[in-house]
Amino acid sequence: xxxxxxxxxxxxxxxxxxxxxxxxxxxxxxxxxxxxxxxxxxxxxxxxxxxxxxxxxxxxxxxxxxxxxxxxxxxxxxxxxxxxxxxxxxxxxxxxxxxxxxxxxxxxxxxxxxx
Amino acid sequence: xxxxxxxxxxxxxxxxxxxxxxxxxxxxxxxxxxxxxxxxxxxxxxxxxxxxxxxxxxxxxxxxxxxxxxxxxxxxxxxxxxxxxxxxxxxxxxxxxxxxxxxxxxxxxxxxxxx
Numbered sequence: 037x038x039x040x041x042x043x044x045x046x047x048x049x050x051x052x053x054x055x056x057x058x059x060x061x062x063x064x065x066x067x068x069x070x071x072x073x074x075x076x077x078x079x080x081x082x083x084x085x086x087x088x089x090x091x092x093x094x095x096x097x098x099x100x101x102x103x104x105x106x107x108x109x110x111x112x113x114x115x116x117x118x119x120x121x122x123x124x125x126x127x128x129x130x131x132x133x134x135x136x137x138x139x140x141x142x143x144x145x146x147x148x149x150x151x
Numbered sequence: 152x153x154x155x156x157x158x159x160x161x162x163x164x165x166x167x168x169x170x171x172x173x174x175x176x177x178x179x180x181x182x183x184x185x186x187x188x189x190x191x192x193x194x195x196x197x198x199x200x201x202x203x204x205x206x207x208x209x210x211x212x213x214x215x216x217x218x219x220x221x222x223x224x225x226x227x228x229x230x231x232x233x234x235x236x237x238x239x240x241x242x243x244x245x246x247x248x249x250x251x252x253x254x255x256x257x258x259x260x261x262x263x264x265x266x
Contacts, residue, residue: 045263045264046263053210059174059188061176061185061188063185067183068182068183068184069183070176070178070185070232070241072234073174073176073234073239085263095168115262115263115264116262116263116264117185117259117260117261117262117263118259118261118262118263119187119188119258119259119261120251120252120253120255120258120260120261121258124188124259125263126185126259136235137235138235140235143234143235143236144232144233144234144239144241145232145235146232146233146234146235147230147231147232147233148160148161148200148230148231148232148233148240149160149230149231
């Protein structure tokens with residue numbers, strides 16, 4: 037679906053507000069479960085658009101990374117949504133792979149108020 | 152549902168990583184639509200827990216704010232999910248109110264790749 041780069045749209049994103057990074061929510065396009073939250077810079081978003089796989093900027097490791105580059109749990113991005121302020125994104129992904137390094141389907145597997 | 156404060160759980164949250172703030176994804180508990188992304192500090196999360204309404208820290212206005220305090224579009228928080236790194240949250244809300252200042256149901260009403 038992501039067949040060409042819409043540079044003018046990426047140009048509108050607000051990279052200034054948070055030192056070049058934009059938070060990205062990864063959501064399962066089928067179940068609508070939220071799988072993870074990570075950060076992307078412009079190059080990560082461009083790589084996502086070019087390759088169709090989810091790319092991010094790792095703040096802890098200070099490097100670009102493709103989700104699944106080590107684990108194999110690649111996330112195929114079917115669409116990208118942007119919010120009204122152009123400062124956060126949703127990657128809509130089609131994947132049954134675990135998103136969490138713990139092996140869980142989602143990183144959000146804990147409730148603040150466990151029963 | 153949020154009847155008592157689990158201080159020990161809030162204590163585990165990583166407020167150091169991003170200068171006291173944690174990104175919060177607001178998700179409709181029924182439709183699972185993502186409505187908005189904002190930031191919360193410890194007091195905002197405590198207020199959310201105490202009142203059952205969604206509170207945040209406004210980075211642009213540099214103040215605490217309850218969602219809907221001006222618009223009336225309050226978001227009732229039914230549950231809070233935390234991710235594996237304890238550095239991002241999901242507020243699961245039960246509300247049919249528009250979340251976006253534009254009047255849209257969700258702030259994420261634009262696609263990076265409009266058809």
